Amino acid sequence: MNRFAKIAALVLAACLVAAPVFAQSPAATDVKPAAVAAPAPGSFSIYLGGAIGSGIVILGAGFGIGRIGAAAVEGMARQPEVAGSIQAAMIISAALIEGVTFFALIICMLSK
Helix, strand or coil, rough: CCCCHHHHHHHHHHHHHHHHHHHCHHHHHCCCCCHHHHCCCCCCHHHHHHHHHHHHHHHHHHHHHCCCCHHHHHHHHHHHHHHHHHHHHHHHHHHHHHHHHHHHHHHHHCCC
16 A cells, blocks of 8 residues: 555544544534633734744745756756746745645734
8 A cells, every 4th residue: 555545544544533522513623621711812922823824834835936946947957848847836836835835824823
């Protein structure tokens, strides 16, 4: 069994195990204990979560674009005749990563 099949089976099993959680009655979710209550507006933990999420998004995007650039330069060095198409594919990929990064940053900053 290859690695993808193992991961897919694990994700499917996790989804099936978590499904009974959604079968609770609405009355059981009305009562919130004091320890689980949502933080007050302007709470430090909300801003800390947004800051950590933003940092992770930026690190991931920087790592991804760095890998794209390194692979593109290596590919251009090996086959200079296709440098134009490699560069175009690199720019499109970097633009898509930037778009997803901006979307994730907006979500992180609006999570207050």
